[in-house]
Amino acid sequence: MSAENVISAQGLNLTFQTNDGSVHALKDVDLDIRKGDFVSFIGPSGCGKTTFLRCIAGLETPTGGTLSVNGMTPDEARRARAYGYVFQAAGLYPWRTIGGNVKLPLEIMGFSKAEQAERVARVLSLVDLAGFEKKFPWQLSGGMQQRASIARALAFDADILLMDEPFGALDEIVRDHLNEQLLQLWARTEKTIGFVTHSIPEAVYLSTRIVVMSPRPGRITDVIDSPLPKERPLDIRESKEFIEIAHRVREGLRAGHVDD
Amino acid sequence: MKSLVPILTIVGAILLIWVLAVVPMNMHLTADQAQRDGLAVSPETPAERQGYSGLGLSIANPALVGLTYTLDRPRLPSPHQVAGEMWETIALRNITSRQSLVYHGWVTLSATLLGFAIGTTLGILLAVGIVHNRAMDMSVMPWAIASQTIPILALAPMIIVMMGSIGIQGLLPKAVISAYLSFFPVVVGMVKGLRSPDAMQMDLLRTYYASSAQAFWKLRLPASLPYLFASFKIGISAALVGAIVAELPTGARAGFGARMLVGDQYGQPLVTWAALFAAAITAAVLVGLFAAMERLTLRRMGMAQA
Known part of the structure; x- marks a missing residue:
């Protein structure tokens, strides 16, 4: 693990025991998140993106593999108050x-x-x-x-900001505005951000890296490093690069869906 | 003010039914009295009159209808008689007199308030225990529910007698019975209130590594307040009922319950009815006070949207 990696997962597995048998929520997840990264997790519901974020936060305990946050276990990181967490509902x-x-x-x-x-x-x-x-x-x-x-x-x-579909319940105009503000905020604070979404434009617009996931079992199917510049006006979404990345994300999502 | 018209309509309808019911309910007594006073009554013998219903007798003796409203010891007193008795015993008597309903009211009210204080404290403590301790969660609730299935009328004399035998008399035994009735709604409401924060709210506090004491004071307790006030309103009226019931079977000499019993035993229905209404008005005022306190508190907390 390089010193730059703030979050590092190797062979991460998580199986939930439910009344209908066991559910493989995460399977063999390997991922390194570097300091200052803006990483989006995208995929259909049930792909484990929220579960992975909750593992990083120490709110769920993986059943296999290793996961470190700031060089500590997720639970130690939670006790050290290493991250801020934003839920889908404001919950004020x-x-x-x-x-x-x-x-x-x-x-x-x-x-x-x-x-x-x-x-x-x-x-x-x-x-x-x-x-x-x-x-x-x-x-x-x-x-x-x-x-x-x-x-x-x-x-x-905290150096790390974990966001679980924070704008999922908002309308698109508000969401665009908040996305823009979030990028400015990230540029000013230089935080490492993990961001769960199911919106392709949102993921591409915000992220330096996009992690595409697929369900049953939840796993990573593609990790895309974004070539977009750090400075991103809203109309970058009409540029050729943007559309290419969005296309690749869509392909990744489709590939994960063949078993449906 | 908008609710005034429907409220007055209902009150008016109830009063009308009451006033109309007075005639047939009292007609047999009125006819007996009228005959003693030398008035013409048909049919002429009490035995024959027993064969009539109240309504039938009223139709046979339209001239006596007015007299049904002025009996000294009516079966059903008319509203103006009850109001007159209340005016006399509340406003015209010295409040330290045994004839004063204010005096009796205070006797019952003091037991109610003490019992309510004991009951609410116990209820809140039990609820906090139930929410934080799994063993208490599993064990206390069934007993709390079972406690409420025992008829209080059966239990009240036993509590009074047992406490009397160890030398505790007067206010405290009555307050214990009030507490017995009022702790339950507080436990139920408070447990629900303390558990009302959803999983996301609890997760948020976990991300802050908050202690369970912090979760209690900052989240669970404030979130439970709307539930607690609902419980208070049920609990205070239950406490009043408890205090009255505690006065009934034990020959208590003061209190609303004692007045109801005296009226019953000495054939003075007006005394019983006046005590009944005074108790109902007391309960309404107590519940109203808690409703006002609820509005004020929730508004100050920003939970009621002005």
């Missing part, structure tokens, strides 16, 4: 203001009051929500709530 506490919600992890991790206030202000302006600190979640749109949940994941300055 309705009884806390936006500022209070962003403060939640800081309170749990024992930051001082002064530092809490300073960090809340900083990450809220990072996601363009400065001035909304005292609003309650129900006063914000869905897209704004999701931005607040991203701010919450950024507040304690």
Whole structure:
């Protein structure tokens, strides 16, 4: 494992025992994620992309293979608060203001009051929500709530950001806007991002690497290094390179589907 | 204000049915009384009148209808009689007098409030235990449910007698029975409330490596508050019923329950009815107070959308 690899999986397997027998959620997954990478996991439902992200977060325990995060086991990394996690739903506490919600992890991790206030202000302006600190979640749109949940994941300055279909429930116009903002945020913070999606344009637009997965059993069928430049205006999606990568992703998804 | 019209309509309908029912319900007593007072009654002997229904007798004696509303000891008192009795015993008596419903009300209310406090504390503690401890989860709930299947009327005298035999009398035994009735809705509501955060919310806290104490104070407890208030409203009325029931079988000399019993035993239905209504109004006020507290709390927490 090179020192640059933030996340490294070798021969990772995960089998769930259910009432209907065992489900092979992940099979022989090998993947290295380098520092500063923006890696998207794409595939149909049941391909294990969310399960893999949850393994990295220490929320699921693999049944075979090795997985290291920042050189530690995923559970040690979780205890060391090595990553921020963004779920599909914003999941803000309705009884806390936006500022209070962003403060939640800081309170749990024992930051001082002064530092809490300073960090809340900083990450809220990072996601363009400065001035909304005292609003309650129900006063914000869905897209704004999701931005607040991203701010919450950024507040304690973990190097890794894990995002599980964070924009899946939003409409396309909002999603485009948030994708653009996310790229700017990534450029400014230089975080390593793992991003689960089932949208091909979203994966191609955002990522430096795209991991294509297929179901039953969940496995990696293709890993594509994106030749797109780091600077990406929205209309890059009409360029020849973009369409070529999107095509390759689609091919990969189709190849994984032949057994259906 | 929009709800005022339907509410008043229902109240009006109930009052109308009540007023109409007074005539047939009281007609036999009225006819007996009228005959003693030398008025003409048909049929003429009480034995013959027994063969009539209340309605039939009323039709046979239209002149007596007015008198059914003014009996001293009616079978069914009319609304104005109950209201008059309540006015007299609530407003016109010194509140320290044994004739005052305010005095009796306070006796019952103090037992209710103490019992409710004990019951809610116990209920919340049990719920916290059930949510955090698997053994308690498996063992406590069946007993809590079983406890509520025992008729309180059977249990209340036993509790009073047993506590009396170890020298505990007065307020506390009644409060224990109130607590017995009010802890249950609190346990059920609180367990549901503490478990209301979904898997994603719990996962989020795991990603922060939060302790279970932090999860309790920051997530579970605030999330449970709407459920807790619903339980409070059921619990407080159950506590009042418990206190009244505790006064019934034991010859208590004060309290709503004692008044109901006295009215029954000495043939003073007005006393019973006045106590009944006073108890109902007390319960409504208590539930209303908790509803107001709920609105205020949830609004301050930002959970009610202004």
